[in-house]
Amino acid sequence: AVAKHAGARYVVVSEPNPVRREIALRMGATVAVDPRERDLADVQRELGMVEGFDVALEMSGASAAIRSAMDNMAHGGSIAILGIPTADITLDVNEIVFKLLTIRGIYGREMYETWYKMTVMLQSGLDIRPAITHRFGFRDHVAAFETARRGDHEGVVGLHHRVVVVAPEAPFHFLHAADAADLFQVAGRDQVVAACHHALQEYLGGVIQHARRF
Numbered sequence: 001a002v003a004k005h006a007g008a009r010y011v012v013v014s015e016p017n018p019v020r021r022e023i024a025l026r027m028g029a030t031v032a033v034d035p036r037e038r039d040l041a042d043v044q045r046e047l048g049m050v051e052g053f054d055v056a057l058e059m060s061g062a063s064a065a066i067r068s069a070m071d072n073m074a075h076g077g078s079i080a081i082l083g084i085p086t087a088d089i090t091l092d093v094n095e096i097v098f099k100l101l102t103i104r105g106i107y108g109r110e111m112y113e114t115w116y117k118m119t120v121m122l123q124s125g126l127d128i129r130p131a132i133t134h135r136f137g138f139r140d141h142v143a144a145f146e147t148a149r150r151g152d153h154e155g156v157v158g159l160h161h162r163v164v165v166v167a168p169e170a171p172f173h174f175l176h177a178a179d180a181a182d183l184f185q186v187a188g189r190d191q192v193v194a195a196c197h198h199a200l201q202e203y204l205g206g207v208i209q210h211a212r213r214f
Contacts, residue, residue, distance in 0.1 A: 001027040001028050001126060001127065001128055001130070001131070002121065002126065003028075003055075004027075004028040005028075005121055005124075005125070005126045006121075008055075010030045010031075010047055010049065011028060011029045011030050011031075012029065012030060012031050012032075012033070012040065012043050012047075012053070013025075013029045013031070013032040013033070014032075014033055014034075014035045014040060014065065014068070015032060015033075015034070015035075016034055016035060016036055018034075019133075021033075021034070023130065023131060023133065026130040027128075027130050027131060030047070031043055031046075031047070035064070035065070035068065039068075040053075040068055040069075040071075040072040041071070041072060044072060051074040051075070052072050052073050052074035052075075052077065053069075053072055053073055053074060053077060054073075054074050054076075054077050054078070055077065055078050055079075055080070056069040056072075056073060056077065056078070056079045056080070057079075057080050057082060058079060058080070058081045058082065058083055059082045059083045060083045061081075061083030061084045061085040061086065062083065062085070063085065063087075063089040063090075065083070066079075066081065066085075066089060066091070067091070067092075070091065070092070070095050070096070070099075070101065071095070073099055073101055074099075075099050075100055076099075076100045076101075076102075077099065077101055077102070078101070078102040078103075078104065079101060079102070079103045079104070080104050080105075080106050081103065081104070081105050081106065082106050082107075134147055
C-alpha cells in the first residue's frame with residue numbers, strides 16, 4: 001500500500017503463505033506469487049519489465065529470498081533488508097558491485113522522520129486498514145499475542161483502544177498518550193499495565209534471543 005501510494009508502477013510480492021499473499025493483493029500489490037512455484041524473472045517478463053526492480057524490501061531473512069532479490073534488481077537499484085537471518089548468508093559481491101546496488105539494513109525506525117512521513121501519507125489518503133486481520137479487546141491480549149506468534153497471518157493484530165499493536169516483526173508499539181489515557185479511564189490501570197507488561201516481555205525476549213547470537 002505504501003509503495004503504491006508513493007508512486008510505484010508495479011508492486012510484486014513473493015510470499016509462500018497464501019493468506020499473506022491475499023492480504024498483499026488487498027493492499028494494492030500488482031502480483032503476489034509463491035516463490036516455490038514462480039520465479040521473479042518470470043513475473044518481470046509477464047509485466048513487460050526489461051531492466052529489473054528498482055527497489056526491493058526483503059522481510060524474511062531467508063538467504064534464498066535475498067539472493068533472488070539481488071538477481072532481479074535493475075542497475076543502481078536499492079535493497080532494504082528488514083528480515084533477520086537465523087544463520088550466516090553468502091552473497092555474490094560481484095553482483096552488488098557490477099549492478100551498483102545499494103543495500104541497507106533497517107531495524108526499527110528513524111525517530112520523528114518516519115512518523116512525519118507516515119502522517120503525511122495517511123493525511124493524503126493512504127489506507128492501511130486492509131492489513132488488519134484480527135481485533136481483540138484489551139482483556140484478550142494473551143490471545144492476541146498468540147495469534148501474532150503463530151505467523152499464519154500477515155500480523156497486524158489490534159487491541160481495542162489502540163494501546164498496543166502486535167505483529168511478527170514488531171511485537172508492540174505504543175501510540176499517542178491520549179489513547180492510553182482514554183483506555184485507563186475505560187479499563188482501569190491494572191488491565192492496561194498487564195497488557196503493556198506482556199508486550200514488553202515479548203519484546204525483551206526477542207531482543208535477548210537476538211543478542212545471544214553474537
